[in-house]
Amino acid sequence: MGAYVFNNQIFDSWLNRMSDEILSKVNREKITTEEMIILILKAQTNHFHHMDVDMKEDLLIQKNELSNGVHALRSDLRSQKDELKKDINFLRSDVQKDIRDLCSGMQEQKAELKHDISTLRSDVQKDIRDLRSDMLEQKAELKNDIKTLRTEIKTDIHKLDSKMDSRFMWTIGVTITMSLGLYIKLFLG
Numbered sequence: 045m046g047a048y049v050f051n052n053q054i055f056d057s058w059l060n061r062m063s064d065e066i067l068s069k070v071n072r073e074k075i076t077t078e079e080m081i082i083l084i085l086k087a088q089t090n091h092f093h094h095m096d097v098d099m100k101e102d103l104l105i106q107k108n109e110l111s112n113g114v115h116a117l118r119s120d121l122r123s124q125k126d127e128l129k130k131d132i133n134f135l136r137s138d139v140q141k142d143i144r145d146l147c148s149g150m151q152e153q154k155a156e157l158k159h160d161i162s163t164l165r166s167d168v169q170k171d172i173r174d175l176r177s178d179m180l181e182q183k184a185e186l187k188n189d190i191k192t193l194r195t196e197i198k199t200d201i202h203k204l205d206s207k208m209d210s211r212f213m214w215t216i217g218v219t220i221t222m223s224l225g226l227y228i229k230l231f232l233g
Contacts, residue, residue, distance in 0.1 A: 059086055077230050084219055091215060102204055106197055113193050117186055124182060128175055139168055 063086040066079045075083075142164065146157045 056089075059089065062086075077226050080226050081223060084222060088215060088219055092212075095211060099204060103201070106200055110193060110197055114190065117189060121182070121186060125179070128179065132172065132175065135168060135171065139164055 059082070062079075062082050066075055066083055069075070143161060146160065
């Protein structure tokens with residue numbers, strides 16, 4: 045039976061009852077033009093119902109693909125963030141170890157040690173700035189990827205909408221043509 049036609053249960057019940065009655069007498073007697081139109085209307089309502097179900101399934105697939113893409117992007121960003129934290133912690137512990145080693149054994153090279161520490165700090169700061177810059181670039185790329193994915197989904201939805209519009213117009217054309225053909229055949233020809 046499907047969904048109610050035009051959200052009207054009374055009309056749907058009437059259409060089902062009439063089409064069942066007409067179908068039961070198809071093999072026994074000739075059907076009228078009005079009965080043929082009722083059968084065509086019933087076929088069209090079934091066709092519209094199936095098109096509606098197909099479109100909803102396509103939209104659900106698109107939604108799931110988008111959701112999976114977003115989850116994958118989030119997961120990638122989290123793993124990259126974790127790797128960056130590990131690299132920073134590793135670098136930090138290396139710097140601290142170097143400082144302790146230099147201070148314990150080299151008092152006479154204190155001036156040189158200060159210079160090395162200063163250089164090392166600026167390198168670490170530069171590396172941290174570079175890492176932050178890379179993270180910001182990756183964030184911008186991620187935003188662009190999400191924007192592109194949204195655009196593709198909008199395009200796919202527009203294509204589905206266009207397909208549905210063309211199928212609907214084709215169905216109306218076929219219905220009108222069949223009705224005119226039956227009218228001409230029965231009344232004029």
